Amino acid sequence: MNNNAFDCAIIGGGLAGLTLAIQLADMGRAVVLFEKEKYPFNKVCGEYISMESHAFLQRLGIDLSGAPYITELKVSAPNGNSILRKLDMGGFGISRYTLDSQLAQLAIKKGVVLFENTKVNDVVREADSFTVKTTTQNYSAKIVCGAFGKRSSVEKSLGRAKPQHKGRKNYVAVKYHVKATLPANRIELHNFENGYCGISKVDGDKYCLCYLTDSENLAKSGNSIKAMEQNIVMKNPFLKKYFTESEFLYQEPLTISQVSFSKKSAIENGVIMLGDAAGTIAPLCGNGMSMAMHASFIAASLINNFINGTISREELYTLYEKQWNKNFAQRIKTGASLQQLFGKNYLTNISIGMLKVLPLLADKLISMTHGEVF
Numbered sequence: 599m600n601n602n603a604f605d606c607a608i609i610g611g612g613l614a615g616l617t618l619a620i621q622l623a624d625m626g627r628a629v630v631l632f633e634k635e636k637y638p639f640n641k642v643c644g645e646y647i648s649m650e651s652h653a654f655l656q657r658l659g660i661d662l663s664g665a666p667y668i669t670e671l672k673v674s675a676p677n678g679n680s681i682l683r684k685l686d687m688g689g690f691g692i693s694r695y696t697l698d699s700q701l702a703q704l705a706i707k708k709g710v711v712l713f714e715n716t717k718v719n720d721v722v723r724e725a726d727s728f729t730v731k732t733t734t735q736n737y738s739a740k741i742v743c744g745a746f747g748k749r750s751s752v753e754k755s756l757g758r759a760k761p762q763h764k765g766r767k768n769y770v771a772v773k774y775h776v777k778a779t780l781p782a783n784r785i786e787l788h789n790f791e792n793g794y795c796g797i798s799k800v801d802g803d804k805y806c807l808c809y810l811t812d813s814e815n816l817a818k819s820g821n822s823i824k825a826m827e828q829n830i831v832m833k834n835p836f837l838k839k840y841f842t843e844s845e846f847l848y849q850e851p852l853t854i855s856q857v858s859f860s861k862k863s864a865i866e867n868g869v870i871m872l873g874d875a876a877g878t879i880a881p882l883c884g885n886g887m888s889m890a891m892h893a894s895f896i897a898a899s900l901i902n903n904f905i906n907g908t909i910s911r912e913e914l915y916t917l918y919e920k921q922w923n924k925n926f927a928q929r930i931k932t933g934a935s936l937q938q939l940f941g942k943n944y945l946t947n948i949s950i951g952m953l954k955v956l957p958l959l960a961d962k963l964i965s966m967t968h969g970e971v972f
């Protein structure tokens with residue numbers, strides 16, 4: 599294929615990028631997708647997907663028969679006080695190793711030109727097209743979508759300002775796959791000083807154990823993850839049990855640092871942003887993946903309308919931004935408030951105690967983090 603022939607170029611092959619590519623290919627569009635890693639690969643993520651995207655993934659052609667349904671939530675405070683609630687909508691568990699690689703195979707089958715091990719370094723906007731510069735070659739496309747996740751070096755070339763960390767917290771995230779003893783239909787969220795840890799079942803005979811913590815906790819522990827787990831994380835009695843009694847399937851954890859939740863925009867220099875690249879929701883809401891896929895659902899039909907000539911470029915940008923804000927802006931704000939509530943020992947202990955006597959408030963908070971089926 600001629601390098602100038604693409605309708606849409608997508609930067610990043612996570613859930614937002616891959617699902618967008620598949621939908622556009624289904625609509626008959628010429629799509630190129632660049633992913634800097636090689637599938638299959640593990641990702642730091644809690645791997646609980648809210649039910650809102652279950653039917654969507656099945657419609658695309660993904661087999662979810664091996665993904666357990668999750669129907670209840672247990673939350674504990676650092677002092678071990680806990681509540682257990684049924685989840686109205688609930689979710690399912692599947693590892694990113696499995697899901698992303700299944701989506702990548704499906705994309706290729708549908709005709710997406712997928713370059714793995716290919717990093718995008720720069721995007722140049724011209725009159726009515728873009729040039730995407732990768733480590734090996736340049737490609738031209740009518741539309742470019744940024745689906746590169748929380749943070750990427752390519753943001754600089756899009757003119758996006760570096761996130762301001764002054765006064766804002768920076769987070770570290772750690773993930774393991776383990777064999778543990780807890781009901782397969784339950785997700786548990788256990789708080790500890792300046793952090794929280796989720797555990798829930800995924801495909802195969804394993805659980806995902808993943809936590810997010812203030813980077814100060816790591817600094818206080820001499821930058822040793824083991825010491826931080828020993829001295830801070832395991833102070834929560836539930837976490838002590840999981841860390842000491844589970845079988846860890848890989849000893850070295852997967853980690854990411856410099857996670858920030860600063861505000862971003864849905865369009866940047868004409869590039870359409872999806873998933874975490876447009877705005878990152880606090881992981882304790884367990885919804886970032888569904889939001890990434892939902893954004894791709896919104897973007898796919900609008901991009902298709904633009905390529906058809908039904909809407910102009912300006913209309914495409916305005917409509918996408920409007921729909922993005924309508925669907926996700928409030929959820930991201932709610933997530934940020936919940937993250938504040940569950941960050942501090944004292945506040946979390948009080949909040950869990952309060953939610954225990956006001957279970958309907960707990961249900962309301964949970965429902966505010968979940969969206970609609972799409």
Ligand SMILES: Cc1cc2nc3c(=O)[nH]c(=O)nc-3n(C[C@H](O)[C@H](O)[C@H](O)COP(=O)(O)OP(=O)(O)OC[C@H]3O[C@@H](n4cnc5c(N)ncnc54)[C@H](O)[C@@H]3O)c2cc1C
Pocket residue numbers: 609610611612613614615632633634635642643644645646647648716717718719745746747748749750751752771772808809810857872873874875879881884885886887888890
């Ligand atoms: C600790 C933690 C736990 C979480 N737990 C959950 C959970 O349980 N449930 C949930 O729904 N959400 C969870 N999330 C959020 C969820 O992981 C994200 O919202 C989701 O992965 C966003 O998908 P995405 O496609 O936008 O980005 P990603 O999945 O991050 O994909 C981006 C892709 O772009 C690639 N890339 C980046 N830069 C370039 C470049 N320049 N060129 C080419 N490729 C590039 C990356 O390699 C990556 O594969 C969690 C997040 C964290 C940090």
